[in-house]
Amino acid sequence: MARSIGRICKGFQRLGLLSKQTQLIPFTRVPVGTVRTIVTLPSFLFPQPRDFSLPNPSWGSEMTRMYEHYESQCEMETEGGQKGPWRRLPSYNRLLKYATVFPSGGVYLSKMIQSKARLFTRNIRNPGAAFEYVLFVNKEEQKCVCILQAGHLLEGPPGHVHGGAIATMIDTVTGTHATFLSGPVMTANLNINYRRPIPLGSTVLLESCLEKKEGRKTFITCRVTSTDGSKLHTETSALFLSITASHLLGG
Numbered sequence: 001m002a003r004s005i006g007r008i009c010k011g012f013q014r015l016g017l018l019s020k021q022t023q024l025i026p027f028t029r030v031p032v033g034t035v036r037t038i039v040t041l042p043s044f045l046f047p048q049p050r051d052f053s054l055p056n057p058s059w060g061s062e063m064t065r066m067y068e069h070y071e072s073q074c075e076m077e078t079e080g081g082q083k084g085p086w087r088r089l090p091s092y093n094r095l096l097k098y099a100t101v102f103p104s105g106g107v108y109l110s111k112m113i114q115s116k117a118r119l120f121t122r123n124i125r126n127p128g129a130a131f132e133y134v135l136f137v138n139k140e141e142q143k144c145v146c147i148l149q150a151g152h153l154l155e156g157p158p159g160h161v162h163g164g165a166i167a168t169m170i171d172t173v174t175g176t177h178a179t180f181l182s183g184p185v186m187t188a189n190l191n192i193n194y195r196r197p198i199p200l201g202s203t204v205l206l207e208s209c210l211e212k213k214e215g216r217k218t219f220i221t222c223r224v225t226s227t228d229g230s231k232l233h234t235e236t237s238a239l240f241l242s243i244t245a246s247h248l249l250g251g
């Protein structure tokens with residue numbers, strides 16, 4: 001079980017949501033008094049997974065412009081020469097590639113299902129067809145911004161984005177933000193008000209803000225707007241509950 005928990009932590013680390021030192025130490029099995037030998041293997045044996053939050057040719061001019069705006073914020077330094085508060089979060093399609101056990105109604109997933117599991121928002125191969133998005137977090141302001149370009153496979157009402165697809169993105173952004181703020185969490189409640197439809201193919205902003213933290217509860221609000229902020233598409237309040245590894249492992 002310790003190995004499984006370690007692998008789950010590695011999944012979070014890949015997303016930049018947990019620091020390497022603090023979270024893996026309890027699961028590392030190095031006998032006291034031993035010296036660890038590090039063998040360097042050729043990097044082609046361990047190809048880097050694709051980071052889906054980097055620009056690709058399907059991105060339109062507005063998506064690219066907004067990306068460059070926030071990316072330049074990430075590169076800015078404070079007056080004291082320190083790194084600024086903005087950071088881009090990488091995004092992969094296999095969060096739990098390394099988990100060997102995971103509960104599904106109390107039944108452990110088979111190896112076959114594990115090998116096929118993909119993050120819902122990153123599972124369509126054709127770039128630009130569905131969810132094109134990138135998240136940036138601001139540590140100081142405790143907020144998170146997502147730039148979303150909604151592709152043609154997300155249609156609900158004619159020419160506009162499906163409400164479930166919008167909810168999916170809100171859950172993804174607020175869930176990632178809550179994980180960034182509080183560690184592993186699960187969505188307990190999402191309360192969404194749809195104010196104005198989102199045209200298919202358009203680029204919008206999702207802005208997620210910490211409202212408050214109370215014990216295991218993290219309360220987040222999220223607004224979806226046009227990129228210039230003039231049109232409000234949806235407003236959401238969300239509740240996330242912190243969970244332990246035993247919750248994930250069906251304990």
Ligand SMILES: CCCCCCCCCC(=O)SCCNC(=O)CCNC(=O)[C@H](O)C(C)(C)COP(=O)(O)OP(=O)(O)OC[C@H]1O[C@@H](n2cnc3c(N)ncnc32)[C@H](O)[C@@H]1OP(=O)(O)O
Nearest residue numbers: 015017171172173175176179185186187188189239241243
């Ligand atoms: C790294 C991320 C990258 C990907 C991002 C994607 C993010 C996607 C996130 C998700 O979609 S998670 C999947 C959808 N969510 C679920 O499937 C959760 C299903 N529900 C549960 O597993 C449990 O109900 C839950 C963990 C949320 C809570 O169960 P617990 O047993 O831990 O809590 P409990 O029921 O004891 O309640 C604890 C407190 O929370 C309160 N609470 C629980 N559920 C609530 C609720 N729904 N609304 C309001 N309050 C709630 C409850 O009243 C209580 O308050 P008090 O402590 O003040 O008494």
